[in-house]
Amino acid sequence: MWQNMLLKSVEQGLVFGIMALGVYITFKILNFADLSVDGSFPLGAAVAASLIVGGHSPFTATLAAILAGALAGYITGFLNTAGKISDLLAGILTMTSLYSINLRIMGKPNIPLLNQPTVFSIIQGDIKKIFPGFPTQYTYLILFIIIVIIVKTLLDAFLKTQLGLALRATGDNPQMIRSQGVNTDMTKIIGLSFSNALISLAGALVAQYQGFADVGMGIGTIIAGLASVIIGDALVGEKSIFIATLGVLFGSFLYRFSISLVLSFRLAQASDLKLLTALVVILALTAPRFKKSLNRKRSNIYAGS
Secondary structure: OHHHHHHHHHHHHHHHHHHHHHHHHHHHHOOOOOOOHHHHHHHHHHHHHHHHHOOOOHHHHHHHHHHHHHHHHHHHHHHHHOOOOOHHHHHHHHHHHHHHHHHHHHOOOEEEOOOOOOHHHHHHHHHHHHOOOOOHHHHHHHHHHHHHHHHHHHHHHHHOOHHHHHHHHHHHOHHHHHHOOOOHHHHHHHHHHHHHHHHHHHHHHHHHHHOEEEOOOOOOHHHHHHHHHHHHHHHHOOOOHHHHHHHHHHHHHHHHHHHHHHHHOOOOOHHHHHHHHHHHHHHHHHHHHHHHHHHHHHHHHHHHO
């Protein structure tokens, strides 16, 4: 039981870690409260599932999901920059609109993929041909590790380019970077498009991993992503981009493992999952403040003695 739970936690931590990396770009790099995540995650699942059921290649469907997510991020950025709508409201408007759009794309609230080819089933078949004795239960784990390494490497490399540095500067000090001649509106749009593209990629992979796409599968996604980012930040800090993104992935695993642990010991029901997620985020946000307050009180006590 423990081995299976650990394996599932690592798999889910990796695939949802891609989504968390997208959240990291907006909330930590851009300092942009993007709530369109709850819409762009199922958007990726809806686009991929609809195309796969329609007879298209799973790889083409996954690529289309990435482009659809980038478009959703572009719309949020456009509303914020050109429409002068606050980041919070722009994300909410996009998220709300995407619910209806996802229903239109799928044509129904749920699309099963159990008898359909997926990225994983195709690669799994190829692995069986090349390595007949390879244990199939580790196929998802190996594939997720490869995908996450590729995504993380590309993200780390991008954030070290001139455009990536402009993106980071836009979140840190927009007035300063504007004085250097950088169009911060454009960097916001690029960052939001990149972020939501990763989130939609995660949605497409999760749909193929779980065997279905559902219009409501994005509810609470932003909270789960924030939990991963906050846990990772609390554990490793922000020493470098490489360490920070690695911390996000580790935070995603810890979050999924803690949820699995609570559910396996029946300390809570599956219906309490969203409540548990909210409590994890609250704890992660308030713990550093309580720690600082406690250290301050101890310092005052020592100073008085």
